[in-house]
Amino acid sequence: MPRQALELFIPGPTWLRPETRQAALLPEFGHRDSQAREVVSSIFDNLRAIAELPDDYDIALVNGSGSTGMECALRSLVADDDRLLCVTVGVFGALFHSMAIGNGKQVERLDFEPGCSIDLDVLEHTLRNGRFNVVTLTHNESSTGVVSDIVGACRLIRAHGALPIVDGVSLFGGNHSRIADALPAVYATTTQKCLALPAGQAILFVHRDALDKAAQVSNRGYTSDLLKHVEFGRDRQIMTTPDTTLLNQMQVQLDTIVHAEGVLQRFARHRAMRATVRAWATARPDRFELFVADADASPSLTTVSIDPALDPAALKAAMRERGYLIDTGHKKLNDILGAQSRRLLIRIPHMGDIGPAMLDRYLDALDSESAALRR
Amino acid sequence: MPRQALELFIPGPTWLRPETRQAALLPEFGHRDSQAREVVSSIFDNLRAIAELPDDYDIALVNGSGSTGMECALRSLVADDDRLLCVTVGVFGALFHSMAIGNGKQVERLDFEPGCSIDLDVLEHTLRNGRFNVVTLTHNESSTGVVSDIVGACRLIRAHGALPIVDGVSLFGGNHSRIADALPAVYATTTQKCLALPAGQAILFVHRDALDKAAQVSNRGYTSDLLKHVEFGRDRQIMTTPDTTLLNQMQVQLDTIVHAEGVLQRFARHRAMRATVRAWATARPDRFELFVADADASPSLTTVSIDPALDPAALKAAMRERGYLIDTGHKKLNDILGAQSRRLLIRIPHMGDIGPAMLDRYLDALDSESAALRR
Structure with missing residues (x-):
C-alpha cells in the first residue's frame, strides 16, 4: 500500500x-x-x-x-x-x-x-x-x-x-x-x-x-x-x-x-513569515500563547504553548487527515515543561522553502482543527 | 551545461x-x-x-x-x-x-x-x-x-x-x-x-x-x-x-x-560475472593479467594488471568518450606497485545491479579501446 x-x-x-x-x-x-x-x-x-x-x-x-x-x-x-x-x-x-x-x-x-x-x-x-x-x-x-x-x-x-x-x-x-x-x-x-x-x-x-x-x-x-x-x-x-x-x-x-530567489530575499521571506505566525498566534489567545519574546524569536520556527484542553496527539491526528505532518514539540522539552505543570509547546516551522501562501493554508487548517478539538 | x-x-x-x-x-x-x-x-x-x-x-x-x-x-x-x-x-x-x-x-x-x-x-x-x-x-x-x-x-x-x-x-x-x-x-x-x-x-x-x-x-x-x-x-x-x-x-x-531477484540468485549472478571477467582477461594476455588467484578472487570486482604500454589515464579518457566511467586502480596501491616497478592495476567491478549483458558491452568497449591504445 x-x-x-x-x-x-x-x-x-x-x-x-x-x-x-x-x-x-x-x-x-x-x-x-x-x-x-x-x-x-x-x-x-x-x-x-x-x-x-x-x-x-x-x-x-x-x-x-x-x-x-x-x-x-x-x-x-x-x-x-x-x-x-x-x-x-x-x-x-x-x-x-x-x-x-x-x-x-x-x-x-x-x-x-x-x-x-x-x-x-x-x-x-x-x-x-x-x-x-x-x-x-x-x-x-x-x-x-x-x-x-x-x-x-x-x-x-x-x-x-x-x-x-x-x-x-x-x-x-x-x-x-x-x-x-x-x-x-x-x-x-x-x-x-x-x-x-x-x-x-x-x-x-x-x-x-x-x-x-x-x-x-x-x-x-x-x-x-x-x-x-x-x-x-x-x-x-x-x-x-x-x-x-x-x-x-x-x-x-x-x-x-x-x-533565483536571492539570499537577502530568502532571509526577508523568513522574517515576514515569522511575523505572520506571531500575529496569528497572538490573535488566538484562547488556544495559543507565544513562548518567546519578540527580541529572541527564531526566524525559522515559532514555538507556541497550547491550551491544556488541546491534546497534541489528537491535533496531530486531525492534521494528518488534512495531509499535514505537524510538530508536537520537542519531546525532551515538553517532558520538562509537563513535569513543572506548565503548558506544552508545539512548533510551527516557517523555514526552508515554505512560502507565505503555503503557510497561510497551514495556519487555516491548524486554526480549524484546534478550534474543533476544543468544542 | x-x-x-x-x-x-x-x-x-x-x-x-x-x-x-x-x-x-x-x-x-x-x-x-x-x-x-x-x-x-x-x-x-x-x-x-x-x-x-x-x-x-x-x-x-x-x-x-x-x-x-x-x-x-x-x-x-x-x-x-x-x-x-x-x-x-x-x-x-x-x-x-x-x-x-x-x-x-x-x-x-x-x-x-x-x-x-x-x-x-x-x-x-x-x-x-x-x-x-x-x-x-x-x-x-x-x-x-x-x-x-x-x-x-x-x-x-x-x-x-x-x-x-x-x-x-x-x-x-x-x-x-x-x-x-x-x-x-x-x-x-x-x-x-x-x-x-x-x-x-x-x-x-x-x-x-x-x-x-x-x-x-x-x-x-x-x-x-x-x-x-x-x-x-x-x-x-x-x-x-x-x-x-x-x-x-x-x-x-x-x-x-x-x-524480486532473490538473494541466492543475486549471489549466483555475481559469481557468474566474476567467471566472465576472469575468462575475458585470461584470453587477452597481451594486455591484461589476473592479479589474484582463483581461490582468493573477490565476487564483486576483479583486479587486472595492465600492459605497461597502456596508460590508465588515456584508457579512462577513451572509455569516457564511450559513456563509461572506469576505475584506474586504487591510487595508494598503484603508488606502491609503481614504486616497486611492478605493473599497475585497473579494477573491473561486477557488483550491485550490473548484469551480464551490461558487463559484456562494457568488456567489449574496454577490449576495443585498450587494443586501439596499444597500436
Whole structure:
C-alpha cells in the first residue's frame, strides 16, 4: 500500500520543492572523478554566498547529520586537558554537553531558562571565572524557538581567550549567519533545515585559528578529524564516499537560493513569515500563547504553548487527515515543561522553502482543527 | 551545461537501476513519525534476509559512509588499554589501522602481500603471541580484489579470546555474508557497493557480546556510540536525522533484491560475472593479467594488471568518450606497485545491479579501446 504523502511542517527534515526532489534524478557520478569536483565547487561557491563568508574560512562537507559535524568540531578543537563550556538555552545546546561527556572532555554547562536567549552579562561572569579554552553555543535553538546574539557572545568568548564553536544547524540559509561579525572558530550546519534539502551532509565553516588549534589536539579520530575534512574540502572533495544523489540536489537547490530567489530575499521571506505566525498566534489567545519574546524569536520556527484542553496527539491526528505532518514539540522539552505543570509547546516551522501562501493554508487548517478539538 | 551521464563501472558508488533512482521521488516523511518506523522495519527485515542473520544480532543504521560505521565499531569495542590487531591485505585493512591511531588505541598490524588473502597459520601464530582483545579484518578487500576466509579467521580470533570486527563494505549483498558461521562481534557494511544504492548509510550487524563489551568501554563518543545506535535500531529508528530520500530508495531496492531477484540468485549472478571477467582477461594476455588467484578472487570486482604500454589515464579518457566511467586502480596501491616497478592495476567491478549483458558491452568497449591504445 503506498504511503500517504504528507506536507512536512516539522522543523527538519523540511518540505522539499518538487524541483529539489526531481534533482535526485540527475546522473550519478564518481566521487573521485572530475565531475565530483565540479559539483562540489558549485556547492562551495553558493554556500560561501549564503554564509556571507570571509576569505579566511574554509568549507568542509562531512557525511552524516548536523550532529556529525558538531561532534567533529568538538573532538578536533577540545584537547583532553582543555576546559570546555557548553552554553545552553534548550535541548540542542545540551547536545554539545552530551557529546563532550561521551568524548571524555572536561566540561561545564551554563544553562539559561528555556524560551530565553543567552544573557551576555551572565556569560561574561562565567567566562571571567572559568578560564575556558573552548565554548559551544547554539545560534538558533529549535527546541525553544530562540535565536541568540552570537556576535555579542562570540566576541565575549574571544575576549576571554576561548574559541567559540557555533551550532548553526536550524538557522543557516534562513537568515544571516553573522559569521563575518562573530568570527566563530567553527560554524556547523546541515542540509535538512533552512536549506530545504534532504538530510545527509554536515557543513562546516572553519576559521584559520581552528586549524591551528586542531593541529595541537590529539585523538581527533578519523571521520571526525577536522583537519582531514578541510584538506579534502580544499581539493573540492569529500573525505569518505558521499551520497551523489544528495550532492545533485544540493547543487540545484543552492543555485536556486543564490541565483533565483536571492539570499537577502530568502532571509526577508523568513522574517515576514515569522511575523505572520506571531500575529496569528497572538490573535488566538484562547488556544495559543507565544513562548518567546519578540527580541529572541527564531526566524525559522515559532514555538507556541497550547491550551491544556488541546491534546497534541489528537491535533496531530486531525492534521494528518488534512495531509499535514505537524510538530508536537520537542519531546525532551515538553517532558520538562509537563513535569513543572506548565503548558506544552508545539512548533510551527516557517523555514526552508515554505512560502507565505503555503503557510497561510497551514495556519487555516491548524486554526480549524484546534478550534474543533476544543468544542 | 548539463553534465555528461556516465555509466559507472567503478567499485562504488555503483550504477543505479532506473527504478532505484526513481524511488528518490517517493514522499518524504518525518524521521520520528510512524511512517519512518514502517520504512525502517521493511529495510531491517530485508537486510536480515540478505545477511542470513542469526537472531542474536541487532541491526543499526548509522548516517554516514561505511567508514563511519567501521569507526563506530572500533571506538565502541576497543578500550584505551586494550590491544588491537588490524589484519590487512590492502588499503582498506590499513584504514582500520589509521582509525585506531587517530583514536589513540594501542594497535598492531599484520600485513599480508597485496593480492593474497589472510594466511590462517600466520594469523594463528600472531594471535598466540599477542594477547589481543579485538581484531579487525576485511571480508572483501576492494583495493586488491581479494576475498578472505572470514569464517576461519573469526573462529581463530574467538578461540584466542578476542572479538572480531569485520569490514564487509564491498561484499555485502553480493555474496553470502557468512555472519552465521563466522560470528563477528560487528559486521559493518554500507549502501553504495553491492546493494546498488547511493552512499549515505552505514549498516551494522551487532552481536550480543559486542553490546556487553561496549558497555565496558568509555569514551565511545556520541555519533560513534554503538550502544545508542542499537537502542534506536531496536525502536526501528535512526539516531540522528537520516536522509529520507535514501531511505525511500533503500526500501524499494532491498525489497527488489529479496522479493524480486532473490538473494541466492543475486549471489549466483555475481559469481557468474566474476567467471566472465576472469575468462575475458585470461584470453587477452597481451594486455591484461589476473592479479589474484582463483581461490582468493573477490565476487564483486576483479583486479587486472595492465600492459605497461597502456596508460590508465588515456584508457579512462577513451572509455569516457564511450559513456563509461572506469576505475584506474586504487591510487595508494598503484603508488606502491609503481614504486616497486611492478605493473599497475585497473579494477573491473561486477557488483550491485550490473548484469551480464551490461558487463559484456562494457568488456567489449574496454577490449576495443585498450587494443586501439596499444597500436
